[in-house]
Amino acid sequence: MPGTRLPRLLALLACLATLSGCGEEAPIRIGFVGSLSGRGADIGESSRKAVQLAIEARNAQGGIDGRAIELLVRDDRTSAEGGAQAARELADADVDLVIGPNISAVASGIVPVINERQLLTISPTVSALAFAGVDDMFLRINWTTRDNARTYAQWQVEAQARRRLALAYDTNNAVFSRSWADEFARAASEFGGEIVAEVGLDGNQPTGFSDVASALLLPAPDAVIMIANAVDVARLAQQLRKTDPTVPLVAAEWAGSEQLIALGGRAIEGLELVQAYDRQSQAPGYLQFRQAYVARFRDEPGYASIAAYDAATVALEGLLRREGRETLKQTIARIATFQGLQQPVRFDPFGDAERKAFFVRVRDGRFIRE
Amino acid sequence: MTLRRTWSLRFSLTVLLILSTAITFSLVVAGLLVIRQPQLASDAGQALERSASDSAARVEEYLRTIETRLLVAGAALAAQGVDDKRVLAAAVAHDLSAFYMLDRAGSILAARTHGNDPRYGEALVGTDQSYNPLVREAMTTQQIRWSDKFLSAFTGEVGVGVAIPFGERLLVGELSLDTVLATLRSMAGGVEIDTMVIDRRGEVIADTDGGITQHAATGWHDLPLAATTHPADGEPLVVEIGRRDYYVAARHSDALGWTFVARAPAGLDHPGFRALLETVAWGLGSAILIALLLAPLWARHMARPVQDITERVSLLASGQAPGKWPDSSIAEYAALAEGIAFTEAALKARERELSELNEKLEARVLTRTAALSEANQRISAAAERLRQTQASLVQSEKLAALGGLVAGIAHELNTPIGNGLMAATTLCEVSENFSIRSQSGLTRKDLGRYIDDVDGAVGIITRNLNRAADLVASFKQVAVDQTSSQRREFTLGEVLDEILLTLQPSLKRTEVRVISDVPSGLRMDSFPGPLGQVLTNLIMNATIHAFDEGQRAGTIRITAAREHGLEVGLQVADDGAGITPEGLTRIFDPFYTTRQGQGGSGLGLHIVHNAVTNILGGRIEVSSQPGKGSCFSLTLPMIAPERRGIEA
Known part of the structure; x- marks a missing residue:
């Protein structure tokens, strides 16, 4: 190391002397927006790690046309305002595109900003119906709450004959959870089900969820459906199990992070979820990714990691294959189909992509595919 | 350039x-x-x-x-x-x-x-x-x-x-x-210096400058391992975060399982x-x-x-005038100024000397010029007088030659005219005697003798008068040629014969024999007058100088032949005294004579040379061996060039 100092210093002086710029080519910047603090941090972190992994891999292969990629990370503080501010900061930092956010409530703050700044944004997980079917700068690679809630309803009511259902939904991400709850209720009634209780869940309330649990269990439902993040689902499950150790617990896909198990402990044993990826997949790309992720972060990748990695794949491939004066959005629209870790990502003309559904259950502290 | x-x-x-x-x-x-x-x-x-x-x-x-x-x-x-x-x-x-x-x-x-x-x-x-x-x-x-x-x-x-x-x-x-x-x-x-705390998985727990963790591209999890291996006394480890280099040092806390990383901007930062x-x-x-x-x-x-x-x-x-030379506190400048001032003084002195010299020189040049111009005038006057003298001399020479000619002619005419006169006188006496006898009766014998006498006398008179007429005609031609210098066609032999005829009276009194060996029919278109003068002068020159005024016996041989082209070669050779080598070099110069004070003008051969070169357009050379004779060789064009002017 000391041997390389002198030439570098002389080069530096030469640069100073000639007053000429001697910087290498500016890197390509990609922004990431996610919840890195607060209750959404599990999903935010696992998304961030996956994007980081994808970019590090791309940089190791020479970046984009010899230009390194720099990842700028912003915490959206799980709020629309936080998301909007993060998007503005990233736009100011001249990022080529943004990956994120995870949560629909944040997306509602971000979307107006990125549309105004013409900043392409790819969300790995946002699924609220409000963002689907709009031709704007916001691309999603998740299903919509409508599809998902319908899948849940069909599974619960039709397949498992649970007709009386209690719903708990996160009031802090109402864009998503309200939409999800409504779609689920509509589908459930279609399949002959009935919502017997519907309780709002505010993670920030200082008293805990014992009263929420009581309200949900009061009508003695066939199952309790929880539309909330992992922390709140874990806490609610703990309270529900204190009162009723047997009632089937179901969580919307949002909660399905790896932290859910650590947080929920034995209370979430038997919890049912639908997920957009297959934990038991033997796809070589996925296995390779999982291995790299574990080695890098000493942590298991979650559904948000898979989705975020696919979002990064779309972004990087778009940057790599951009032609002439094409915008990134045009490139992605032209390519349309990308190879994801477990399934292809196909964009419709509105920039929405579908995911396959996998039914899972927590057994012995692990998510097991049904 | x-x-x-x-x-x-x-x-x-x-x-x-x-x-x-x-x-x-x-x-x-x-x-x-x-x-x-x-x-x-x-x-x-x-x-x-x-x-x-x-x-x-x-x-x-x-x-x-x-x-x-x-x-x-x-x-x-x-x-x-x-x-x-x-x-x-x-x-x-x-x-x-x-x-x-x-x-x-x-x-x-x-x-x-x-x-x-x-x-x-x-x-x-x-x-x-x-x-x-x-x-x-x-x-x-x-x-x-x-x-x-x-x-x-x-x-x-x-x-x-x-x-x-x-x-x-x-x-x-x-x-x-x-x-x-x-x-x-x-x-x-x-x-x-900023410090961060990193957990076992490489995730940042806390960072005194939170902004930097937004550059997530750096793998913090790699830092503790690398940071603990850097040399203790050398330069710290450098990592790049967000396009800036940082020095980092790490300390692992065994009690917490965390790593503390301190960093500061590296290099220029x-x-x-x-x-x-x-x-x-x-x-x-x-x-x-x-x-x-x-x-x-x-x-x-x-x-x-x-x-x-x-x-x-x-x-x-x-x-x-440059004025005062500047004085400088710098030694070299002072020396330079001093040097130039010295040079200036030397230059001025030299200039003065030169101008004095120049003035003297000019005065001398004026004096010399006046003297030269005077001398020149004198020389010009002398040359003019000389030219006049030369012209008058040439004229008198010509007159002398003409006088000789007239004397020759008179002498030559004297004989036939004298013979005719004597025959006429004799005829008169015969006629008077016959007249007297006729009164005393004439005999047939007397008449016959008288007729014979008359016939004889008339024959003598006729012959001598014819002879005189021929002479006069010849002289007339020579005279015309000599005086008019006209150009005409002629035969070389005829001209030579006429000249020899005119010279006959002069040569008769000498021991010199002239032999002419000129082929007939050598026609020329030239100036017979000057040619005759040339021949006359050469013959008379030879008679006087080669044969000691004709007292010595000798032969002058004149030969001519057509040479290559339109030229005629003419030689006048004698077997007389010859010419000294010194005389050969100056023989055509004007006024050169070996008979100074004895009547030689020194112009004869000069006139010959001028006539040959200037009028006839030819060349003349002389060769001689003292005691054995001389030979003048002339080369003359058969058609003479146009005259450029008559000279001497």
């Missing part, structure tokens, strides 16, 4: 001074930087080492107080007769965000979160935490365990926690990341180096500024004497 750019001395000096200042300073600065930079880096590395160690020590110490507090709380909760609620409230009163006690199975026995209603904690009692990694590890190892960064189910926040086995129970405290950060920040890290650079830049700037201010003044001071000298030298060169 390329134009060479010239700079004024003042400009050159200014540039020289500024450049030398800048270059000297730059070299010094470069040297200083090269020497100082590793030292600064090493200092920075040591400062970072200290900072990392201090941070680790401080945070460890602080977290130990938390452990102690948890143990106190645990002991209090285990003790009888203590208000659990107050113990729990006291535990989370300050920096703990959550506190809970678990049984062996991982179920919560008591819990309290900071800032929440006590009922929130109570609701947690009985919930299962056995899948919490921290709880698992602490239970397995039965040792105090600090967690990695994790998402708390109780606070819904990302934080860190500690699990302390306490008998059959487990005490767990959770801290918000802000608390760790506040502790880290309470350390004075030093100038531009390093404060020490930047301060040095700033100082140096100020120094360089000041030096150049001073040089910029001083250099023109100094250059002016240096250039002024040279300019003065130059001005005076050009005045001097243009002949004006």
Whole structure:
């Protein structure tokens, strides 16, 4: 190391002397927006790690046309305002595109900003119906709450004959959870089900969820459906199990992070979820990714990691294959189909992509595919 | 040809001074930087080492107080007769965000979160935490365990926690990341040193400059390993974060399982180096500024004497008075001025001398010119007189020749006319005698004799008168030729015969024989007069000079032949006395004669030479052997050139 100092210093002086710029080519910047603090941090972190992994891999292969990629990370503080501010900061930092956010409530703050700044944004997980079917700068690679809630309803009511259902939904991400709850209720009634209780869940309330649990269990439902993040689902499950150790617990896909198990402990044993990826997949790309992720972060990748990695794949491939004066959005629209870790990502003309559904259950502290 | 750019001395000096200042300073600065930079880096590395160690020590110490507090709380909760609620409230009163006690199975026995209603904690009692990694590890190892960064189910926040086995129970405290950060920040890290805490998985727990963690491309998890392997006394490890280089030093806390990383901007961004650079830049700037201010003044001071000298030298060169030579405090300039002043004095003295010399010379030239012009006039007058004299001489020579000719003619005519006269006189006497006899009677015999006498006399008279007429005709032709110098066609032989005829009276009195051997029919278109004169002069010259006025016997042979082309070769050769070598070289010069004072004019052969070359357009040469004779060889064009003018 000391041997390389002198030439570098002389080069530096030469640069100073000639007053000429001697910087290498500016890197390509990609922004990431996610919840890195607060209750959404599990999903935010696992998304961030996956994007980081994808970019590090791309940089190791020479970046984009010899230009390194720099990842700028912003915490959206799980709020629309936080998301909007993060998007503005990233736009100011001249990022080529943004990956994120995870949560629909944040997306509602971000979307107006990125549309105004013409900043392409790819969300790995946002699924609220409000963002689907709009031709704007916001691309999603998740299903919509409508599809998902319908899948849940069909599974619960039709397949498992649970007709009386209690719903708990996160009031802090109402864009998503309200939409999800409504779609689920509509589908459930279609399949002959009935919502017997519907309780709002505010993670920030200082008293805990014992009263929420009581309200949900009061009508003695066939199952309790929880539309909330992992922390709140874990806490609610703990309270529900204190009162009723047997009632089937179901969580919307949002909660399905790896932290859910650590947080929920034995209370979430038997919890049912639908997920957009297959934990038991033997796809070589996925296995390779999982291995790299574990080695890098000493942590298991979650559904948000898979989705975020696919979002990064779309972004990087778009940057790599951009032609002439094409915008990134045009490139992605032209390519349309990308190879994801477990399934292809196909964009419709509105920039929405579908995911396959996998039914899972927590057994012995692990998510097991049904 | 390329134009060479010239700079004024003042400009050159200014540039020289500024450049030398800048270059000297730059070299010094470069040297200083090269020497100082590793030292600064090493200092920075040591400062970072200290900072990392201090941070680790401080945070460890602080977290130990938390452990102690948890143990106190645990002991209090285990003790009888203590208000659990107050113990729990006291535990989370300050920096703990959550506190809970678990049984062996991982179920919560008591819990309290900071800032929440006590009922929130109570609701947690009985919930299962056995899948919490921290709880698992602490239970397995039965040792105090600090967690990695994790998402708390109780606070819904990302934080860190500690699990302390306490008998059959487990005490767990959770801290918000802000608390760790506040502790880290309470350390004075030093100038531009930032510190971060990294957990076992490489995730950032706290960073005194949070902005940098937004550059997530750096793998913090790789840092502890790398940072602990750097040489202790050398330069610190450099990592690139967000396109900037940082020096880093790391200290691993075994008690916490965390790594403390201190960093400071590296290279140019390093404060020490930047301060040095700033100082140096100020120094360089000041030096150049001073040089910029001083250099023109100094250059002016240096250039002024040279300019003065130059001005005076050009005045001097243009002949004006340069005035006083400038005096300079610089020895070379003073010497230069003195030298030029000395040169000026020498130049002036030389100039004076030259002008005096010049004046004298001019006077002498005037005198000489007057003398020369006088001499020239005299010479011109003399030459003029000479020319007149020569012309009159030539004229008198011609007249003399004409006189000779007339004398010859008279003499020649004398004989036939005398014979005729005598025959006529005799006839008269015969006629008188016959007349007298006729009175006395004539005899037949007398008449016959008389007729015979008359016939004889008439025959004599007729013959002699014919002879005289022929002579007159010949003379007339010669005279016409000689006087008119007309051009005509003629035969060389005829002209020669006529000349010889006219010379006959002169030659008759001498012992010289003239033999003419000229082929007939040699026609020429030339000037017979001058040709005759040439032949006459050559023959008479030979008679006089070769044969001693004709007293000696000898032969003059005249031969002619047509030579190549339209030229006639004519030789007049004698076997007389010959000509001396000295005479041969001057024989055609005017007034050259060997008979000075004996009647020779010295113009005869000169006239011959002029006539041959100028009028006849030919050449004349002479060869001679003293005692054996001479030969004049003429080469004459058969058609003479047009006359350019009659001369002598």
